[in-house]
Amino acid sequence: MSTLGEATMTGQELFDYKIENDLKIEPKDWMPEDYRKHLQRQMSQHAHSEVIGMQPEGNWILRAPSLRAKVILLAKVQDEAGHGQYLYSAAETLGKTRDEFINELQTGKAKYSSIFNYPTLTWADMGAVGWLVDGAAIVNQVSLQRTSYGPYSRAMVKICKEESFHQRQGYEIMAQMANGTPEQKEMAQDALNRFWWPSIMMFGPHDGDSPRTGNAMKWKIKRETNDDLRQQFIDKTVAQAEVIGLTIPDPDLKWNEERGHYDFGKMDWDEFWNVVNGNGPCNKQRLQHHIDAHKNGSWVRKAANAYAEKNG
């Protein structure tokens, strides 16, 4: 009975062995500092995205056009709060607290997905967000189920089940509107026009322009590149749009027999970086909303702590 050779392996060697053999890195394992930092950044950004993402959809809960639609949307936004909770807990295993992560968000040190810096202007946007934004998130998150960090991987497995409901529910709204009155159809097409390009840019810059992709792939945090994930999303979404009679706003979109994929037009990276850097239509509003809610809740959290201390 002994640990035999393992005892003589360094932390780095054990880490490399796990990565090499597709085993999960767990919180108590030794890991390179850059690996830890990379995950802290990525996982907290993911958690923040779930939480900030509650706002654009929350914008329509009070105005949902049927009780059924209201309940579905409210439950969906509640799921996103739950995803935020799992992801903060998973990220906390890397040695920072939720409070620290939230502070980074509120001081602009941490980002969240830029897609949520676009406004939701009509009810059709609830369809577009579910169908496209959750749809894009699924492609990314399915891939992340195989990420090398155990707690992150398990959080993704749990979350993906719910995301596929969200995507179907969003698509259902789009389908209903696309087959509704002319006004509804116009709203649906308009929502698709506004959300299409930001959605495909959710996967991030082209691989060549994405400086962190290299390490993330080497460490198997990321399992597929931005461009591969984007292509998967486009390939599956084009047919869905056709089925409900909506047109994807890209004149260059064309099936490429040779590649076995759709070719598509140029994305506007100036706009992308502009929004990432704080100039999207809702950046300031989203962050301020989060800060205000947090501030308004401060006396409540203090009271709960004081009560818990007094009453064990």
Next chain:
Amino acid sequence: METSKNLIKLLYRLGDNTLIYGQRLAEWCSNGPTLEEDVALTNISLDNFGQTRAIYSHLAEIENKGKTEDDYAFRRNERQFYNALIVERPNGHFGDTIARGFLFDAFQLHFYQELTKSNNEFLAGLAAKSLKEVQYHVRHSGEWVVRLGDGTDESKEKIQKSINDMWEFTGDMFATDSAIDKLTEEGVAPNYNLVKEKWTKTVEEVLYRATLKKPEDCYMQKGSLSGLHSEFLGHLLGDMQYLQRAYPDSEW
């Protein structure tokens, strides 16, 4: 015939209570003091919408005028709503929402408890099913009253004021009219005096644990059973009904 007209009035009252309360709680989405609280308030909101849908669907059945649950929610005006005044009160700060919630949840608990004995099959079933939900609601809001009351000086002052401010709207929860009185006589609706006695005990118990004062007896606002509401209700309905009103020929 008379019974069914009375029953319809009671169903409006019950469905409107949970609809307006659910809508108010939904306003908390992304505004809670913690993520956990966002989830909890959303749960309570969802339960209330679920009860609303059951009630309106049944209403549609017995009215038999080809209406759907959505017609009741989205196609009635301010003066046609019969919810208790307390549920339309604005959310205010978290303590205000908790005070409103606790006073109403405790009412729902005892109301439904009594309603399980109704000789009307639908109402007894609704009550039995909803009871499990409102037990959770009143535990949630009651625990918060205690935490805030026995938390910090600031939270104690705040929640005491919230309870005091909400007090004048509690009498209206127990209001009855000739329709509901008739139903109580017939064993369809509960005895509201009994509900009030039990409610008072629950409220006193929680306020005691929270080290809070029970507000003094005061004038009680009234009118909801005649469709007389605060100015706030119209705004709530304006948001809620906007799409159905703006696109009356659309299905969603």
